[in-house]
Amino acid sequence: xxxxxxxxxxxxxxxxxxxxxxxxxxxxxxxxxxxxxxxxxxxxxxxxxxxxxxxxxxxxxxxxxxxxxxxxxxxxxxxxxxxxxxxxxxxxxxxxxxxxxxxxxxxxxxxx
Amino acid sequence: xxxxxxxxxxxxxxxxxxxxxxxxxxxxxxxxxxxxxxxxxxxxxxxxxxxxxxxxxxxxxxxxxxxxxxxxxxxxxxxxxxxxxxxxxxxxxxxxxxxxxxxxxxxxxxx
Numbered sequence: 470x471x472x473x474x475x476x477x478x479x480x481x482x483x484x485x486x487x488x489x490x491x492x493x494x495x496x497x498x499x500x501x502x503x504x505x506x507x508x509x510x511x512x513x514x515x516x517x518x519x520x521x522x523x524x525x526x527x528x529x530x531x532x533x534x535x536x537x538x539x540x541x542x543x544x545x546x547x548x549x550x551x552x553x554x555x556x557x558x559x560x561x562x563x564x565x566x567x568x569x570x571x572x573x574x575x576x577x578x579x580x581x
Numbered sequence: 582x583x584x585x586x587x588x589x590x591x592x593x594x595x596x597x598x599x600x601x602x603x604x605x606x607x608x609x610x611x612x613x614x615x616x617x618x619x620x621x622x623x624x625x626x627x628x629x630x631x632x633x634x635x636x637x638x639x640x641x642x643x644x645x646x647x648x649x650x651x652x653x654x655x656x657x658x659x660x661x662x663x664x665x666x667x668x669x670x671x672x673x674x675x676x677x678x679x680x681x682x683x684x685x686x687x688x689x690x691x692x
Contacts, residue, residue, distance in 0.1 A: 503680075511684075512682055512683070512684045512685070513625070513669065514651040514682070515679065515680060515681075528679070551623070557622075559624050559625075561624075567632070569615070569627045570615070570671075570680055571627070571629065572624030572625050572626070573624055574623065574624055575622070575623065575624050577622070
């Protein structure tokens with residue numbers, strides 16, 4: 470069975486500090502991977518997607534970047550956090566007959 | 582750019598009642614429409630999808646799609662307190678590669 474893991478579970482960071490969030494998918498080769506962001510009480514927005522290692526497409530500009538260093542790994546990062554980066558970050562992939570998107574457990578980020 | 586709007590923002594129903602949630606989208610050529618359930622602090626979980634005009638039923642869930650009016654609805658029969666969650670409507674294109682979500686409907690089912 471396919472599973473999506475995210476780390477860390479939660480982070481509290483200072484404005485201006487760097488950030489790295491990780492996502493690993495197990496049980497599926499060459500997955501499409503996605504990063505989503507959800508502000509508290511806000512709409513889920515797709516940030517990045519990646520079809521293959523080394524290739525990442527940006528969907529929404531939020532002063533964040535993403536990388537796909539391995540087939541099963543997707544990293545979201547920034548060198549300088551802003552207050553507006555606070556929220557819930559979700560990694561997702563899709564599989565199945567109906568191309569259903571599955572989401573990881575998420576990382577809660579608080580920027581102070 | 583695809584736009585997805587959901588109504589109402591919040592819905593409170595008594596246990597055993599029918600819950601009806603609405604979603605409108607902007608692109609009639611959109612592929613599938615998905616409904617997701619999200620509990621606080623968790624990732625969304627897919628409930629049901631529909632591609633063709635008409636209705637689709639799975640257990641207590643029924644979804645209706647009308648592409649001409651760009652409208653889809655989700656109905657939960659015999660609502661239970663455990664159904665209390667945020668329900669998200671999402672529209673896909675490119676074989677599921679891009680999902681555009683609505684703002685969600687917060688459903689509360691009172692015992």
